[in-house]
Amino acid sequence: MYQVLDPIDGSDEAFDALAYSFETFPDAAHVPIHVINPTKKRYEGPGRAEGWLAKAEREAEALHERAHEMADDRGVTIAETVTERGPPAREIVAYADRNDVDHVVLGSRGRSRIDTIFVGSVAETVTQRAPTPVTVVRNVGDDDAPPERILVGVDGSEQSYDALALVLSEFPTGDVTALHVSETSERDADAILDEARRRADERGATIRTEVERGDPSRTIAEYVAEHEFDHLVVGRAGRSGWPRILLGSVAESVVHRAPVPVTVGDG
Numbered sequence: 290m291y292q293v294l295d296p297i298d299g300s301d302e303a304f305d306a307l308a309y310s311f312e313t314f315p316d317a318a319h320v321p322i323h324v325i326n327p328t329k330k331r332y333e334g335p336g337r338a339e340g341w342l343a344k345a346e347r348e349a350e351a352l353h354e355r356a357h358e359m360a361d362d363r364g365v366t367i368a369e370t371v372t373e374r375g376p377p378a379r380e381i382v383a384y385a386d387r388n389d390v391d392h393v394v395l396g397s398r399g400r401s402r403i404d405t406i407f408v409g410s411v412a413e414t415v416t417q418r419a420p421t422p423v424t425v426v427r428n429v430g431d432d433d434a435p436p437e438r439i440l441v442g443v444d445g446s447e448q449s450y451d452a453l454a455l456v457l458s459e460f461p462t463g464d465v466t467a468l469h470v471s472e473t474s475e476r477d478a479d480a481i482l483d484e485a486r487r488r489a490d491e492r493g494a495t496i497r498t499e500v501e502r503g504d505p506s507r508t509i510a511e512y513v514a515e516h517e518f519d520h521l522v523v524g525r526a527g528r529s530g531w532p533r534i535l536l537g538s539v540a541e542s543v544v545h546r547a548p549v550p551v552t553v554g555d556g
Contacts, residue, residue, distance in 0.1 A: 290318045290368075292317060292320060292388075293317045293390075293393070293394055295322065296322050296377070296396075296415070298324070298352075298377070300398075302397060303396045307359060308429075310426075312434055312435050318367075320369055320370070320388075321356040323353065325345045325346070325372065381419070382415055382418045394423075398412065416553050422553065428550075437519060438466075438519050440516075440518040440521050441453050441465060441468070441521075441522040442509050442539070443468070443469050444481065445469075445481040445484070450484070450485065451555075452522050452552075458492075465496045465497070466499060467499070468500075468509065469485075470500075470502065470508045471501070506542030518549060519550075520549055520551075521543060521547050522551070523540045523543055525553050540553045
């Protein structure tokens with residue numbers, strides 16, 4: 290059964306992401322995970338560490354109870370709930386590595402809102418390092434419906450075609466547009482989009498294709514907003530061949546820039 294890992298930290302953004310995950314993957318086995326972060330412990334004097342941990346564990350139980358209530362309301366299956374201790378991004382990635390996780394869905398920011406403007410936030414680190422596709426959810430509010438209009442960026446790399454395959458597999462009823470942001474010749478753009486259509490045809494799917502010019506990450510993010518897409522999918526690494534750990538790639542940039550949930554496919 291398809292398994293989705295859902296990190297929750299108690300923030301509104303995390304539970305918005307959980308609701309989005311439940312609505313987007315209603316047939317999956319969901320695993321909410323909460324990570325108790327020892328570095329956030331307040332100093333409370335000698336001998337208070339055990340009391341702090343007990344309180345943190347009670348808070349984790351309350352978060353998992355809320356997750357179960359949300360799942361019950363939607364008829365969604367929770368396979369198990371998990372509580373770990375350590376740096377949150379590391380523990381989330383480690384759990385995904387150790388277990389049969391197919392997808393990670395998490396909020397774009399947690400309790401510390403300033404995290405989103407610094408390299409090293411939980412969402413960014415998980416996006417870089419997880420062994421699975423990662424969806425970073427933002428700006429859904431009460432509208433947690435599954436995506437209907439999906440944009441996928443294609444640049445001619447296998448990672449971008451893998452991202453297209455992911456879209457067609459996970460969102461088979463979606464209205465899909467493949468966008469190529471051209472930095473080369475029109476002939477290259479035509480060839481890239483012809484290949485995207487061919488791969489869609491092989492799956493019995495029909496997609497739209499579009500070409501724009503400009504900086505890829507900025508242009509993709511602007512195109513999403515201007516054309517009212519509700520989900521964006523990109524490959525983790527593109528033609529540049531940059532390793533996924535390297536900051537500054539198109540994938541990592543659009544996670545910051547795009548005003549809708551972004552799925553970064555595993556390449």
